[in-house]
């Protein structure tokens with residue numbers, strides 16, 4: 403695999419990098435394996451709490467100067483980081499595919515998302531604007547300005563091992579923050595390669611340490627980082643279980659937190675939907691990335707008028723998905739991340755069937771090396787407990803409805819609130835889905851599936867999804883602190899609200 407050597411990945415890699423680049427780490431070795439074959443790719447020697455301390459101290463020190471570099475100058479460096487990612491897109495995309503099993507176009511798409519984030523951040527670097535306000539006092543002026551926040555601790559999930567970090571890091575850098583990254587131990591090589599590419603640009607400009615990397619365990623490195631008061635913001639992406647725990651710790655020290663957690667996303671297919679469109683969208687949303695996106699469609703609400711004809715089409719489409727080597731150009735679905743995920747798939751199907759679900763297609767683990775499973779459709783009732791859970795696998799539950807308001811209520815009746823979609827040609831039904839009484843999710847789409855968001859919009863969800871917003875729109879504000887300034891350019895000192903305090 404020559405892309406590994408071009409990315410600087412050797413058979414054994416150090417798990418920490420700070421101001422002086424990568425340095426030796428002394429923790430246990432973990433082996434990253436290819437989920438399509440079960441074969442080892444390379445190993446990483448983990449960092450521990452003392453190595454975390456070194457990286458965090460570097461990031462805190464570099465912040466003192468980085469915050470004073472004018473934002474457009476920071477943007478110029480981020481532009482070069484984006485270009486470096488462009489140069490390595492092919493290799494880095496291959497590594498994403500190799501390490502987490504995404505198909506080739508999705509591996510490349512993930513790196514493209516990071517490049518898009520860099521471009522977006524460069525533009526933002528000249529737009530980090532505040533408001534100018536009218537003072538109630540004569541010869542006074544009020545305005546708001548946004549200052550860099552500090553060091554941002556970024557925790558990432560395995561399933562977006564490159565782009566989710568870029569959402570945070572590109573914005574954080576132009577906002578004047580420095581960043582310490584704790585990636586998932588299921589995808590450490592992508593983090594190491596990504597860091598090496600981006601850090602080389604910073605080192606060239608004398609800004610080594612603005613980005614730090616610590617590949618370590620949750621108990622020592624993860625918990626230490628979350629408790630560390632130097633981390634002005636903890637941005638954590640992963641399961642709701644992890645986010646609840648991390649959120650509590652950060653709240654206790656009154657730090658800032660940005661949580662991007664689990665989803666349980668639904669698609670509603672109305673009686674007047676364009677069914678060809680709906681079919682293609684469901685297939686990508688439910689089966690794409692082997693159902694391992696936070697935005698994957700897991701619940702399908704079909705209008706009773708179209709359900710009988712549409713379900714056989716869905717079944718045929720699910721059965722026609724080409725499963726196999728994610729590196730092969732014609733593969734549509736690669737493996738799950740590991741044996742634990744396969745067990746999660748098996749047990750969810752067992753529970754669904756024991757709770758009254760009917761298997762329409764799929765349900766099997768493939769008899770071959772790697773963690774391959776079949777795309778699965780189960781006809782279910784919305785009150786089945788398993789349908790309220792996020793199973794990170796290509797399983798979709800099918801429900802029938804007659805009343806749209808009832809379908810929307812059922813869609814909303816889960817703890818998660820990330821993404822949602824309706825397929826309809828009715829203007830009124832589309833608008834009612836998007837209204838304040840409609841979908842309660844952070845993302846609500848019409849005639850587009852639940853997954854595959856563009857970076858220009860703010861990304862995130864409500865309720866157990868954590869409430870965070872990342873990437874586009876005004877998400878940058880999470881990475882800065884707001885300051886309100888009042889200036890008196892007169893020669894008297896009038897007080898607000900008419901208060902008198904004259905001696």
Ligand code: NAD
Nearest residue numbers: 558559560585586620624625640641644662663664665696
């Ligand atoms: P996970 O919760 O197992 O791990 C996520 C990250 O949290 C990893 O880096 C892990 O090491 C870290 N972590 C776990 N315990 C920690 C602790 N005590 N302190 C500090 N860090 C800790 O999730 P996963 O299996 O890697 O990813 C799948 C989950 O992520 C799904 O629930 C999915 O929906 C969610 N996800 C959400 C989004 C989003 O934007 N909403 C995006 C991608 C994934």
